[in-house]
Amino acid sequence: MKNKQIVAAIDIGTAHITAALANITSAGDIIPIAFAEVPSKGIKKGGVVNIPLVQHAINEVVDILQSDGSYHVHSVITSLSGASIMGYNSSGSVAVRGTNITEHNVKQSVAAARGTVEVLEGRQLLHVLPQSFRVDKQTDIEDPIGLMGEKLSVQVHVISAAKTTYYNLLQAFAHRDVDVDRVIASGFSSAIAVSSPDEKQLGICVLDIGAGTTDVTVISQGVVKHTEVIPIGGDQITGDVAFFMRTTVPIAEKTKCVISLKDVYGENETLKVQGIGEVARKYSKNDLVNVIGERYSQIIEVVLQKLERAGVEESFPAGFVVCGGGAEQQGLVELLMKKTQLPVRKAEIEVPLGREVVKGSRFATIMGLFMCDYEEDYTRTMTNEIKIGIIPKIGGLFSSSLARLRKQF
Ligand SMILES: Nc1ncnc2c1ncn2[C@@H]1O[C@H](COP(=O)(O)OP(=O)(O)OP(=O)(O)O)[C@@H](O)[C@H]1O
Ligand SMILES: [Mg+2]
Numbered sequence: 001m002k003n004k005q006i007v008a009a010i011d012i013g014t015a016h017i018t019a020a021l022a023n024i025t026s027a028g029d030i031i032p033i034a035f036a037e038v039p040s041k042g043i044k045k046g047g048v049v050n051i052p053l054v055q056h057a058i059n060e061v062v063d064i065l066q067s068d069g070s071y072h073v074h075s076v077i078t079s080l081s082g083a084s085i086m087g088y089n090s091s092g093s094v095a096v097r098g099t100n101i102t103e104h105n106v107k108q109s110v111a112a113a114r115g116t117v118e119v120l121e122g123r124q125l126l127h128v129l130p131q132s133f134r135v136d137k138q139t140d141i142e143d144p145i146g147l148m149g150e151k152l153s154v155q156v157h158v159i160s161a162a163k164t165t166y167y168n169l170l171q172a173f174a175h176r177d178v179d180v181d182r183v184i185a186s187g188f189s190s191a192i193a194v195s196s197p198d199e200k201q202l203g204i205c206v207l208d209i210g211a212g213t214t215d216v217t218v219i220s221q222g223v224v225k226h227t228e229v230i231p232i233g234g235d236q237i238t239g240d241v242a243f244f245m246r247t248t249v250p251i252a253e254k255t256k257c258v259i260s261l262k263d264v265y266g267e268n269e270t271l272k273v274q275g276i277g278e279v280a281r282k283y284s285k286n287d288l289v290n291v292i293g294e295r296y297s298q299i300i301e302v303v304l305q306k307l308e309r310a311g312v313e314e315s316f317p318a319g320f321v322v323c324g325g326g327a328e329q330q331g332l333v334e335l336l337m338k339k340t341q342l343p344v345r346k347a348e349i350e351v352p353l354g355r356e357v358v359k360g361s362r363f364a365t366i367m368g369l370f371m372c373d374y375e376e377d378y379t380r381t382m383t384n385e386i387k388i389g390i391i392p393k394i395g396g397l398f399s400s401s402l403a404r405l406r407k408q409f
């Protein structure tokens with residue numbers, strides 16, 4: 001746990017760049033102070049493709065955070081996504097030679113696991129997350145401190161990114177006098193923000209469906225079992241709708257937001273839209289359900305295949321939590337439930353800011369960044385019942401929002 005007060009976080013997404021300032025109390029409460037969101041430019045499928053454009057967007061959000069003159073952003077915690085992110089399981093060990101295992105030994109074993117990963121060329125290590133420990137022949141130990149043994153081993157989940165992707169992200173901050181304190185994998189950040197302690201114990205799969213990527217995180221028994229980034233997201237769905245209706249991306253974007261995948265529309269129910277070349281045409285709502293539903297079904301199929309390949313398809317009896325802007329698609333929860341026969345819920349993130357509340361499942365990542373900043377090793381975040389939520393700054397909103405947020409986190 002850190003003793004830091006005001007923290008700045010920036011989520012670099014394909015569709016939005018979101019930034020916030022929050023006061024993180026020593027008890028882990030997150031009190032948002034300022035918030036900014038601008039359309040993203042220069043990011044494709046989660047990765048930086050045009051540095052000046054991203055720098056411009058970062059300038060915009062930082063300026064908004066500092067606009068009332070009360071705060072100056074010196075350093076940030078930020079997110080990284082994209083297909084170069086890889087998650088895999090590894091291990092490390094240290095000899096303890098018949099002594100009682102100490103916290104130092106635990107750190108040594110994690111460092112040993114980290115050492116095996118860093119040798120992989122071209123990869124930047126983002127997270128080394130302990131899963132379980134082994135002392136000699138005794139496996140599945142949650143906390144080995146105090147146990148006596150000859151050899152301590154740790155199983156870890158490692159999340160890494162391509163070094164190039166990582167440094168391109170850092171470059172996007174280099175123009176401004178802002179240090180990047182930590183870089184967190186977006187999907188991991190969202191997952192810890194939206195899953196409850198019970199879900200993390202029983203086993204949950206979090207899908208963050210953004211504009212460019214779908215980030216998959218499986219958490220079970222309070223540890224991360226699997227992470228994966230699939231380079232398909234809401235942009236493809238908008239593209240499909242635009243292609244089908246021969247219209248512009250902004251019109252397609254608006255159209256998909258009014259279609260519900262769970263509704264059965266009447267034969268004659270149509271939407272009239274302006275096409276390319278100023279020609280207005282009518283499209284059957286049921287046809288649009290098919291176009292949108294097909295791409296979501298493809299995303300679900302790919303997710304299920306990846307989970308099966310990783311051998312974790314049975315690891316999340318609590319089902320799925322969906323977040324990210326793509327989770328706002330009406331009828332998605334029902335579609336996923338039908339395809340998987342598992343419980344599914346959409347994460348509702350509410351960020352109380354003074355008298356206003358900013359809402360949206362796309363704010364999972366930024367809220368997760370604050371949680372990641374709170375503690376280095378995520379132990380409390382991953383397993384405890386302690387109150388980690390967002391509390392509003394002023395009294396009027398306090399009780400209702402706090403109750404809601406406690407339920408969500
Ligand atoms: N009501 C809605 N119905 C369907 N899709 C929606 C809705 N609202 C937003 N979206 C989609 O959500 C996506 C944006 O989500 P989000 O802001 O989480 O992406 P991002 O974080 O910027 O991208 P990424 O994480 O992939 O880099 C867009 O593709 C947008 O079309
Ligand atoms: Mg995102």
